[in-house]
Amino acid sequence: MLVWRLTDLLAEMQRVKARVDDLILNQLLPNSSSIREVDLLYRMMRDYPARQAKGMRPFLCVTTCRAAGGHEDDALLTASCIELFQNWILIHDDIEDGSELRRGEPSLHRKYGEALSLNTGDALHARTWEAILTNKKRLGLERTFAVMEEFSQMVNKTTEGQHMELGWVVGGRWDLKEKDYYEMCTRKTSWYTVASPCRLGAIVAGEGGDVLDRLREFGISLGIAFQIQDDSLNLAGDQKKYGKAKSDDILEGKRTLILLHLLAVASQSERDKVISIMNRKREAKTAADVAFVMSLINKYDAIGFARKRAAELMKEALTTLNGIRWKGDRDAAEMLTSFARFAVEREW
Amino acid sequence: MLVWRLTDLLAEMQRVKARVDDLILNQLLPNSSSIREVDLLYRMMRDYPARQAKGMRPFLCVTTCRAAGGHEDDALLTASCIELFQNWILIHDDIEDGSELRRGEPSLHRKYGEALSLNTGDALHARTWEAILTNKKRLGLERTFAVMEEFSQMVNKTTEGQHMELGWVVGGRWDLKEKDYYEMCTRKTSWYTVASPCRLGAIVAGEGGDVLDRLREFGISLGIAFQIQDDSLNLAGDQKKYGKAKSDDILEGKRTLILLHLLAVASQSERDKVISIMNRKREAKTAADVAFVMSLINKYDAIGFARKRAAELMKEALTTLNGIRWKGDRDAAEMLTSFARFAVEREW
Numbered sequence: 001m002l003v004w005r006l007t008d009l010l011a012e013m014q015r016v017k018a019r020v021d022d023l024i025l026n027q028l029l030p031n032s033s034s035i036r037e038v039d040l041l042y043r044m045m046r047d048y049p050a051r052q053a054k055g056m057r058p059f060l061c062v063t064t065c066r067a068a069g070g071h072e073d074d075a076l077l078t079a080s081c082i083e084l085f086q087n088w089i090l091i092h093d094d095i096e097d098g099s100e101l102r103r104g105e106p107s108l109h110r111k112y113g114e115a116l117s118l119n120t121g122d123a124l125h126a127r128t129w130e131a132i133l134t135n136k137k138r139l140g141l142e143r144t145f146a147v148m149e150e151f152s153q154m155v156n157k158t159t160e161g162q163h164m165e166l167g168w169v170v171g172g173r174w175d176l177k178e179k180d181y182y183e184m185c186t187r188k189t190s191w192y193t194v195a196s197p198c199r200l201g202a203i204v205a206g207e208g209g210d211v212l213d214r215l216r217e218f219g220i221s222l223g224i225a226f227q228i229q230d231d232s233l234n235l236a237g238d239q240k241k242y243g244k245a246k247s248d249d250i251l252e253g254k255r256t257l258i259l260l261h262l263l264a265v266a267s268q269s270e271r272d273k274v275i276s277i278m279n280r281k282r283e284a285k286t287a288a289d290v291a292f293v294m295s296l297i298n299k300y301d302a303i304g305f306a307r308k309r310a311a312e313l314m315k316e317a318l319t320t321l322n323g324i325r326w327k328g329d330r331d332a333a334e335m336l337t338s339f340a341r342f343a344v345e346r347e348w
Numbered sequence: 349m350l351v352w353r354l355t356d357l358l359a360e361m362q363r364v365k366a367r368v369d370d371l372i373l374n375q376l377l378p379n380s381s382s383i384r385e386v387d388l389l390y391r392m393m394r395d396y397p398a399r400q401a402k403g404m405r406p407f408l409c410v411t412t413c414r415a416a417g418g419h420e421d422d423a424l425l426t427a428s429c430i431e432l433f434q435n436w437i438l439i440h441d442d443i444e445d446g447s448e449l450r451r452g453e454p455s456l457h458r459k460y461g462e463a464l465s466l467n468t469g470d471a472l473h474a475r476t477w478e479a480i481l482t483n484k485k486r487l488g489l490e491r492t493f494a495v496m497e498e499f500s501q502m503v504n505k506t507t508e509g510q511h512m513e514l515g516w517v518v519g520g521r522w523d524l525k526e527k528d529y530y531e532m533c534t535r536k537t538s539w540y541t542v543a544s545p546c547r548l549g550a551i552v553a554g555e556g557g558d559v560l561d562r563l564r565e566f567g568i569s570l571g572i573a574f575q576i577q578d579d580s581l582n583l584a585g586d587q588k589k590y591g592k593a594k595s596d597d598i599l600e601g602k603r604t605l606i607l608l609h610l611l612a613v614a615s616q617s618e619r620d621k622v623i624s625i626m627n628r629k630r631e632a633k634t635a636a637d638v639a640f641v642m643s644l645i646n647k648y649d650a651i652g653f654a655r656k657r658a659a660e661l662m663k664e665a666l667t668t669l670n671g672i673r674w675k676g677d678r679d680a681a682e683m684l685t686s687f688a689r690f691a692v693e694r695e696w
Contacts, residue, residue, distance in 0.1 A: 035531060041511040092470060096463040113518055115444040118466060119510045122440060125470070126503035129477055133496055141489040148481055155474035159467055163389040166463045183383060 004338035017055025069328030070205025088124035161188025190223025352686035365403025417676030418553025436472035509536025538571025
């Protein structure tokens with residue numbers, strides 16, 4: 001069994017991303033029917049896509065397509081649509097969370113204000129569907145439809161997950177169990193990060209039924225593991241590599257597995273103090289507040305607990321993945337396995 | 349030539365709207381895969397669609413379909429998608445503009461906060477595409493694709509128009525001519541209010557080429573006329589009938605034709621004072637500020653000027669409409685003509 005090295009995987013992600021970026025950035029140019037007044041809209045639509053990113057989702061789409069016996073070129077447009085989707089959802093997510101940084105630079109609404117940025121997200125959302133429609137030339141009507149149906153499911157799940165997470169913050173809810181976190185993560189992260197990118201690649205390659213079911217299971221487990229690792233990096237990662245503002249999740253009052261575990265094991269008085277800090281508005285949280293929460297996270301090794309869960313979920317994901325009988329490129333299939341490991345062990 | 353009375357037209361709009369509402373509100377229910385945590389999301393998605401509205405756009409879609417020789421039932425789903433589109437764009441528009449009222453009730457973000465409301469708009473946007481996809485059972489793949497392509501164009505135009513209008517406010521721009529207003533209105537209003545609803549009805553009925561071109565022209569002229577009337581009602585209409593907060597456009601700093609005309613004909617000192625008021629943030633505008641701007645609007649009869657332009661545009665629209673050789677229901681074609689008159693003479 002060939003095991004891929006991290007550097008080779010990262011290089012492969014960048015290779016696919018470069019191809020996808022070509023498609024995206026060319027689509028997001030003013031065209032003959034545009035007027036000068038909308039130049040800024042196009043500049044804003046290209047802003048996030050032009051920033052450095054891992055390119056994990058297009059990689060998963062293209063690689064699964066190859067593993068399932070399809071051609072990379074057939075999956076490129078769909079992969080670029082996943083990337084477009086990711087970019088508009090990030091624009092809106094940053095507004096909803098009041099995030100300051102994205103991929104190491106100020107978030108779009110910090111640069112251009114909320115109104116124009118919200119509308120830019122909508123414009124990019126529409127471009128996502130516009131781009132998917134052009135798949136018909138290469139994939140034909142039937143398969144393009146199947147791609148759109150998966151996309152539609154993916155957006156529905158993501159907005160449901162986003163609603164759950166935001167609703168907990170708005171509602172001041174802390175009566176949450178590990179299971180609630182998994183339900184939220186499955187919707188908010190797993191579908192659009194792993195399950196749908198893989199399933200879309202398989203659909204483009206002509207796969208159906210059993211393989212799609214297994215990719216859903218694989219994607220849900222690995223997506224949650226990925227999110228847990230993301231939450232851990234938010235609190236304990238190297239900000240330069242990670243690209244978001246450190247401890248943003250505490251400022252935003254996020255219900256991460258780390259926080260939920262802390263609340264489950266801390267003393268009553270510690271729990272009360274953590275909740276009262278977490279419930280304050282972003283602006284009202286001081287550096288000392290964040291340091292206090294972090295000290296308890298360290299005292300109870302809540303990050304260690306979360307990482308253990310992530311490792312378990314990753315193993316489940318690998319078991320599911322190994323049960324798939326691929327019809328295509330063996331190398332690509334191995335790459336998926338190696339990727340699953342790295343996604344949980346990554347520092348970026 | 350049969351001329352329709354306003355009451356009959358309004359009754360017809362309500363008849364179509366009731367059928368469309370059935371489809372929409374049934375689609376926006378939690379399904380078997382939903383969990384209790386997302387109940388509020390569904391309630392929020394149903395909020396605007398369940399409020400009273402004119403139902404103009406679905407009426408145009410269904411009526412054009414019948415005039416073009418198609419069956420009403422074939423156009424219903426597409427008509428309901430236009431209504432879904434209208435609802436998500438209003439949710440986001442209200443956030444972008446900071447609007448307080450919508451259809452006579454508090455705007456969604458006033459009820460639930462901006463973060464959850466923004467996400468609800470995204471969720472509804474996705475449901476729009478999901479619903480369009482289900483057209484394939486009735487219309488087949490080819491025609492469903494044509495519907496989606498028109499939809500995609502409609503959303504692109506609308507977000508471009510929204511960008512122009514917001515960009516003028518954010519940029520403090522007042523160096524605008526009548527022509528700029530028409531360019532903005534064409535994108536922001538005409539496409540999704542008249543051009544695309546009519547064209548979608550025609551597409552469902554199997555029309556193409558010349559009829560679609562004429563409907564675009566018709567829709568652009570009538571859409572601008574409709575927006576001018578909307579701007580006039582915002583300043584001079586009966587708030588109960590109109591459903592939005594009176595003079596909101598002044599508070600929001602909107603560049604309406606009325607304002608642009610006022611700036612073109614007022615004295616230098618009047619112009620300076622109007623611009624300094626309009627450039628203030630919403631919260632900083634007093635009742636006296638609004639009254640001052642209104643007094644100048646009345647002094648120069650800027651609303652009268654705008655209404656004259658609207659009447660001219662409506663005539664152009666009617667000339668274009670009369671050039672279409674309809675293959676279908678004569679009654680429906682006459683209804684479109686009568687509608688065009690009422691859209692500009694309306695008080696609601």
